[in-house]
Amino acid sequence: MNRTNQIYLLKRIVTATVSLFIVSTAVFAITQILPGNAATVILGNEATEEAVKEIEAQLGLNRPLWQQYIDYMIGLLTLNFGISLTSQQPVMSMVWPRFIRTLQLAMVTMGMTVITAIPLGVIAAKERDSKIDYLITTSTYLGMSVPSFVTATLLLLVFTTGPFGFLPSGGYTPISQNVIEWLQRIFLPALSLTVIVMAYVLRQTRSSMIETLESKYIRTARLKGVGESKVLFNHALRNGLLPTVTVLAINFGWLMGAVVIVEEIFRYPGIGELIVIAIRNRDLPVIQAGVLIPSAAFIFANLTADIVYTWLDPRITMGDQ
Amino acid sequence: MTTKENNWRANRQFWTQKALNLVFANPKVTIGLAIIAPTIVLSIIGSEFTSHGPLETNPADRLQGPSGQYLLGTDHLGRDILSRIFLGARTTLLIGFGSTALAVLLGVPIGLIAGYFKGTTDEILMRIMDIVMSIPTLLLGLLILVALSSSTTNLIMAIGIVFTPRLARVTRSVTLSESKQSYVLAAKARGESHLYIMFREILPNVTSPIVIESSTRVGYAIMVGASLSFLGLGSGPPYPDWGYMVSVAREHMYSSPWILLWPCLALLLVIMATNILGDGLKDALDEKNFQ
Numbered sequence: 001m002n003r004t005n006q007i008y009l010l011k012r013i014v015t016a017t018v019s020l021f022i023v024s025t026a027v028f029a030i031t032q033i034l035p036g037n038a039a040t041v042i043l044g045n046e047a048t049e050e051a052v053k054e055i056e057a058q059l060g061l062n063r064p065l066w067q068q069y070i071d072y073m074i075g076l077l078t079l080n081f082g083i084s085l086t087s088q089q090p091v092m093s094m095v096w097p098r099f100i101r102t103l104q105l106a107m108v109t110m111g112m113t114v115i116t117a118i119p120l121g122v123i124a125a126k127e128r129d130s131k132i133d134y135l136i137t138t139s140t141y142l143g144m145s146v147p148s149f150v151t152a153t154l155l156l157l158v159f160t161t162g163p164f165g166f167l168p169s170g171g172y173t174p175i176s177q178n179v180i181e182w183l184q185r186i187f188l189p190a191l192s193l194t195v196i197v198m199a200y201v202l203r204q205t206r207s208s209m210i211e212t213l214e215s216k217y218i219r220t221a222r223l224k225g226v227g228e229s230k231v232l233f234n235h236a237l238r239n240g241l242l243p244t245v246t247v248l249a250i251n252f253g254w255l256m257g258a259v260v261i262v263e264e265i266f267r268y269p270g271i272g273e274l275i276v277i278a279i280r281n282r283d284l285p286v287i288q289a290g291v292l293i294p295s296a297a298f299i300f301a302n303l304t305a306d307i308v309y310t311w312l313d314p315r316i317t318m319g320d321q
Numbered sequence: 322m323t324t325k326e327n328n329w330r331a332n333r334q335f336w337t338q339k340a341l342n343l344v345f346a347n348p349k350v351t352i353g354l355a356i357i358a359p360t361i362v363l364s365i366i367g368s369e370f371t372s373h374g375p376l377e378t379n380p381a382d383r384l385q386g387p388s389g390q391y392l393l394g395t396d397h398l399g400r401d402i403l404s405r406i407f408l409g410a411r412t413t414l415l416i417g418f419g420s421t422a423l424a425v426l427l428g429v430p431i432g433l434i435a436g437y438f439k440g441t442t443d444e445i446l447m448r449i450m451d452i453v454m455s456i457p458t459l460l461l462g463l464l465i466l467v468a469l470s471s472s473t474t475n476l477i478m479a480i481g482i483v484f485t486p487r488l489a490r491v492t493r494s495v496t497l498s499e500s501k502q503s504y505v506l507a508a509k510a511r512g513e514s515h516l517y518i519m520f521r522e523i524l525p526n527v528t529s530p531i532v533i534e535s536s537t538r539v540g541y542a543i544m545v546g547a548s549l550s551f552l553g554l555g556s557g558p559p560y561p562d563w564g565y566m567v568s569v570a571r572e573h574m575y576s577s578p579w580i581l582l583w584p585c586l587a588l589l590l591v592i593m594a595t596n597i598l599g600d601g602l603k604d605a606l607d608e609k610n611f612q
Binding site for chain 2: 015018019022023026027030031033141142144145146147148149150153154157161253254255256257258260261264265275276279287290291294295298299302
């Protein structure tokens with residue numbers, strides 16, 4: 001890695017940290033204008049004024065806003081998101097195990113996407129304008145046009161009841177407890193997301209592979225008499241798949257949002273299901289953590305993609321685009 | 322006939338010709354419009370032609386399959402699904418086009434200002450846009466809606482805000498290259514105001530990328546809107562959209578799957594049509610056929 005790249009990566013890390021800081025501030029600001037305050041959430045609407053005041057003093061909500069903000073930010077630095085308004089548990093202890101389950105769902109989705117979309121994209125690029133290519137590209141329109149709640153509900157309907165109903169309709173089994181059952185329960189939610197992510201990754205893979213296969217160095221390799229499969233695997237793939245890395249990172253961000261829907265439908269106890277519950281209960285600290293942690297994960301995924309990009313392609317000097 | 326009138330006529334002919342070329346030159350544009358245009362018409366007047374109104378309940382006929390009387394069957398209150406699909410199209414399309422329009426209205430000026438003034442202004446505006454984009458789309462929409470309370474108007478606002486950075490980015494990048502052109506330098510030399518240069522000189526020359534970006538956004542906006550409605554954060558009765566209809570239908574999906582199927586299919590068809598249209602516009606405008 002040369003010096004320019006080092007500086008670039010350092011800059012990226014600083015930017016990511018600043019974004020994280022500002023996103024936290026934004027989440028704090030947005031949750032401040034939430035209708036209905038925390039005390040009434042705990043006590044219900046018929047609470048007496050004194051009781052409300054007492055709870056507000058307990059939660060520190062009667063202090064000036066800037067003080068609440070500073071406390072909130074200091075809390076974040078120590079990964080302390082406060083106490084849930086409804087369950088009275090520390091938010092971190094509720095959110096973290098769920099976030100790990102959501103990450104499992106995201107990883108399985110990404111894994112299924114990579115092993116299906118990349119080969120199909122490469123085939124479509126190689127057989128450009130053939131019937132296979134046409135079939136693959138047309139089906140990506142379908143994947144790009146279907147909302148996640150539609151794929152999830154339809155898969156739930158087809159594979160949990162009736163003649164094909166051989167899968168459980170939801171829930172979660174820890175992987176340490178029973179791997180088969182874990183897989184059975186995670187498969188449908190992951191598939192509902194894969195169908196969609198696949199379309200984007202496939203299109204990107206196809207178009208960047210086409211571009212690579214038409215480039216001069218590939219022509220040179222062919223003219224030198226390198227075999228077609230060697231051209232593909234040794235020369236074209238590494239460069240052709242570079243943009244796919246970025247698309248995977250972007251789709252990871254999409255996944256962090258889409259899990260809300262899919263987890264709700266399959267009753268998968270991840271962070272998305274928790275957000276829906278927290279919104280219903282107006283549980284402020286949980287909503288804050290539920291939005292912040294996935295956003296942080298997305299920022300981190302983008303940073304990782306950039307690092308992987310420079311690492312995969314030493315020719316690229318980043319930062320001067 | 323005055324020259325002005327003549328000019329106007331020639332202009333109108335010119336634009337009609339261009340529009341016709343665009344619609345028929347590219348099959349993707351034709352297919353997309355062939356689906357979207359009738360949907361818009363049916364969303365407005367469709368309910369007039371169905372045997373039962375969208376709000377008319379017939380408890381005796383609840384959860385029926387498709388029949389001659391109810392072409393797509395009935396829901397859990399015995400309402401005609403076909404006319405409810407037409408009713409739902411209204412809100413669904415309104416959310417898709419409305420939020421995209423809002424994103425254009427907010428994003429294009431931001432992009433123009435950032436690309437035209439460059440330097441610190443550009444840096445600050447684009448960093449803000451980056452930050453908005455670093456919150457996953459659905460989560461940001463969710464957060465805004467929770468803060469604003471759920472309604473169709475707020476849903477449009479939320480999605481409009483979420484999509485603003487993407488339009489700002491596209492506009493900025495084309496404005497950056499466009500503002501180096503000699504016509505902009507000439508306008509500056511003439512002493513035109515910044516506002517005039519941005520909106521009267523640069524904007525007309527950067528419409529193609531903006532049209533392309535916003536047309537690809539519409540389908541996505543419909544999808545996000547339907548997802549948020551599905552979670553109960555958007556339009557509910559009396560003007561439900563298709564996302565809300567799916568969430569209601571889920572309670573009865575095991576006994577009568579078709580109530581679920583129709584709004585799903587409708588969403589799929591309309592989103593696909595907008596995506597194909599967007600793709601077609603991209604091909605057509607990128608080829609510079611339309612300049």
